Amino acid sequence: MMRALAALAAASLGAHAATPVPDLMPLPASISWGDGKLVIDSTFRVAAAGCQDARIAAAAARLPARLTRQTGIPIPRAAAAAAAATLVIECKGPGEKVQSPLEDESYRLDVAAQQARIAAPTAVGALHGIETFLQLVIPGQDGFAVPALRIEDKPRFAWRGLMIDVSRHFLPVEVIERNLDGMAAVKLNVFHWHLSDDQGFRVESRRFPKLQQLASDGLYYTQDQVRHIVAYARDRGIRVVPEFDMPGHSTAWFAAYPELASAPGPYRIERGFGVFDPCMDPSRERVFQFLDAFIGEMAALFPDEYFHTGGDEVNGKDWDRSPRIRQFKRARGLKTDEDLQAYFSKRVHAIVMAHGKKVIGWDEILDPKLPKGSVVQAWRGPRILADAARRGYPVILSAGYYLDLLQPAAFHYGNDPLGGEAAALGAGERSRVLGGEACQWAELISGENADLRIWPRMAAIAERLWSGSDVTDVGSMYRRLESASVRLEYLGLTHRSVQGPMLDRIAAGQPAGALRTLGAALEPVKGYARHAARAYKSSTPLNRMVDATPPESGAAREFSGAVDALLAGDQAQREGVRTRLAGWRDQYEALKPVFAASSLAAELEPVSRDVSALAAAGIEALDARPTPPGWVEFLERAKKPRAELLIVILDPVRKLVEAAGAPPPAAANKP
Numbered sequence: 106m107m108r109a110l111a112a113l114a115a116a117s118l119g120a121h122a123a124t125p126v127p128d129l130m131p132l133p134a135s136i137s138w139g140d141g142k143l144v145i146d147s148t149f150r151v152a153a154a155g156c157q158d159a160r161i162a163a164a165a166a167r168l169p170a171r172l173t174r175q176t177g178i179p180i181p182r183a184a185a186a187a188a189a190a191t192l193v194i195e196c197k198g199p200g201e202k203v204q205s206p207l208e209d210e211s212y213r214l215d216v217a218a219q220q221a222r223i224a225a226p227t228a229v230g231a232l233h234g235i236e237t238f239l240q241l242v243i244p245g246q247d248g249f250a251v252p253a254l255r256i257e258d259k260p261r262f263a264w265r266g267l268m269i270d271v272s273r274h275f276l277p278v279e280v281i282e283r284n285l286d287g288m289a290a291v292k293l294n295v296f297h298w299h300l301s302d303d304q305g306f307r308v309e310s311r312r313f314p315k316l317q318q319l320a321s322d323g324l325y326y327t328q329d330q331v332r333h334i335v336a337y338a339r340d341r342g343i344r345v346v347p348e349f350d351m352p353g354h355s356t357a358w359f360a361a362y363p364e365l366a367s368a369p370g371p372y373r374i375e376r377g378f379g380v381f382d383p384c385m386d387p388s389r390e391r392v393f394q395f396l397d398a399f400i401g402e403m404a405a406l407f408p409d410e411y412f413h414t415g416g417d418e419v420n421g422k423d424w425d426r427s428p429r430i431r432q433f434k435r436a437r438g439l440k441t442d443e444d445l446q447a448y449f450s451k452r453v454h455a456i457v458m459a460h461g462k463k464v465i466g467w468d469e470i471l472d473p474k475l476p477k478g479s480v481v482q483a484w485r486g487p488r489i490l491a492d493a494a495r496r497g498y499p500v501i502l503s504a505g506y507y508l509d510l511l512q513p514a515a516f517h518y519g520n521d522p523l524g525g526e527a528a529a530l531g532a533g534e535r536s537r538v539l540g541g542e543a544c545q546w547a548e549l550i551s552g553e554n555a556d557l558r559i560w561p562r563m564a565a566i567a568e569r570l571w572s573g574s575d576v577t578d579v580g581s582m583y584r585r586l587e588s589a590s591v592r593l594e595y596l597g598l599t600h601r602s603v604q605g606p607m608l609d610r611i612a613a614g615q616p617a618g619a620l621r622t623l624g625a626a627l628e629p630v631k632g633y634a635r636h637a638a639r640a641y642k643s644s645t646p647l648n649r650m651v652d653a654t655p656p657e658s659g660a661a662r663e664f665s666g667a668v669d670a671l672l673a674g675d676q677a678q679r680e681g682v683r684t685r686l687a688g689w690r691d692q693y694e695a696l697k698p699v700f701a702a703s704s705l706a707a708e709l710e711p712v713s714r715d716v717s718a719l720a721a722a723g724i725e726a727l728d729a730r731p732t733p734p735g736w737v738e739f740l741e742r743a744k745k746p747r748a749e750l751l752i753v754i755l756d757p758v759r760k761l762v763e764a765a766g767a768p769p770p771a772a773a774n775k776p
């Protein structure tokens with residue numbers, strides 16, 4: 106039986122006949138359902154047939170342990186002949202030696218009652234098939250099984266990435282590893298590694314060892330660790346694109362090699378965040394000689410054909426202040442700092458290409474002199490994406506995919522690389538839109554909460570980049586995102602589990618349950634508002650409630666939906682709404698001893714009190730009692746962020762209260 110995918114998405118894949126249907130993410134290009142199911146138990150065996158690729162053997166070897174983690178069923182790591190295997194993986198060829206955006210990533214998955222079979226032209230396609238298979242393993246009334254089906258699948262976009270900044274805060278190797286596991290699980294294929302910025306230089310250089318010695322606080326990846334991560338990523342169908350940001354965002358380099366800078370210095374690793382003046386000096390040949398040697402060393406370490414040299418946010422101040430650089434501009438007929446940056450970029454791009462790489466850079470590099478074939482990473486908006494495509498450059502979208510801005514998954518999900526400005530592009534121009542990359546800037550993340558910031562929203566963006574443009578049902582996305590989120594924890598990500606220890610720390614020995622309840626009513630302030638609230642430094646501990654609170658509260662979203670349904674007449678929602686509100690009302694009393702005991706909790710007292718008062722008003726409204734006195738003033742206060750947290754149940758409760766009785770005019774409300 107065949108069903109249209111959009112309809113499937115709308116049905117959340119949730120109601121297929123009597124068998125439960127798994128929540129796939131990203132949704133595949135096509136599914137047809139068969140009859141019956143393949144049982145998954147401790148007799149599970151996997152066989153790789155005709156795959157001349159070590160990646161498939163490695164993935165097959167990991168499979169039993171992954172299934173065990175997901176199901177709790179002990180499954181031995183034992184090879185099987187194809188005829189006896191539960192899952193057979195076939196791929197025609199190994200695929201490219203160095204994976205590129207041209208790799209064929211398609212696969213087909215057939216599941217019947219006796220056996221499942223993945224067939225793919227390349228190892229990378231087969232790896233995607235394995236991930237789909239794992240997503241299909243769900244518990245039913247008689248144990249774990251995969252429903253019989255055929256899936257034919259391939260990505261909509263060739264470039265599906267996640268950029269992680271490891272300069273502002275260093276992330277240990279194991280954090281990178283588990284994020285690569287998560288990326289592979291949702292079929293992302295580019296890890297863009299932002300390895301240098303004002304706040305730290307994070308790779309060992311043998312040519313220029315002062316970079317790691319003086320510019321990293323001892324927190325950097327050795328070349329062996331880099332090779333390990335590159336191999337780890339390749340094993341999972343993921344390319345690694347390194348970024349060394351220049352000529353701006355480069356203070357850390359100058360702490361090691363001040364002779365690269367436009368001003369004499371002295372320089373120290375930057376501890377604050379923002380856009381800073383230090384900048385490489387385009388007027389000195391020694392800078393390009395240094396970069397030639399450095400890029401040569403790094404080009405050999407990172408096998409990907411693309412090399413990212415940044416290019417963002419050059420403020421030009423140190424250039425303007427230098428008589429030597431002003432003279433250089435005049436002598437070369439370079440009128441503006443943009444012209445000077447274009448000159449710098451042209452030199453650096455020639456070096457990158459001389460070392461056998463293609464260029465990728467932030468959208469400031471878009472200039473008539475940019476070498477053809479260079480990829481433009483559009484971060485300042487969709488207009489520049491369309492502009493780059495019109496001018497003949499391949500381009501990827503990052504604007505609208507900034508995970509550090511803490512926007513809801515639905516916001517990112519609605520941001521299509523071929524939507525907005527790009528919708529007006531012609532077919533040839535559209536083909537240059539290679540895909541997109543989410544960005545996790547690291548001013549306000551640590552190794553502890555990085556997963557919590559990236560996941561699960563990343564999975565929604567991954568679906569936007571993999572699945573068809575007609576897969577847009579937000580309700581379906583959120584339902585499936587919840588399942589995806591649970592599965593990602595089995596893979597080793599900690600976006601859910603880390604809240605436990607973080608809240609326990611804040612509770613300082615008291616029970617943390619009420620903190621969790623409070624947290625469900627809150628979200629961190631959005632955009633750059635945290636930087637307005639205090640002057641963050643890289644040394645500022647990220648151990649507060651705001652750091653432990655996910656960007657999006659699923660509980661608040663569900664509560665809001667339940668209130669809407671209730672107000673539309675669905676009385677079945679009433680008790681659930683009341684129970685939720687009672688929890689939020691009561692957390693304040695429960696937390697009083699915590700506020701008194703813990704310096705980390707003390708700042709939460711006002712917001713906890715307001716959540717409690719708000720919930721109490723909601724309960725009154727459920728009981729049809731009129732609007733409480735002072736309500737309007739109360740709402741004004743409760744709307745404002747406290748402790749960098751927003752009360753996100755405010756709107757649904759306001760609706761409840763207003764439905765119970767129109768608020769009296771503000772003046773009459775004064776206590």
Ligand code: TNX
Nearest residue numbers: 417418467484507509546547
């Ligand atoms: C702008 S996006 C930057 C980064 C910051 C980021 C914070 C880009 C190319 N540059 O240096 O970390 O904003 O969102």
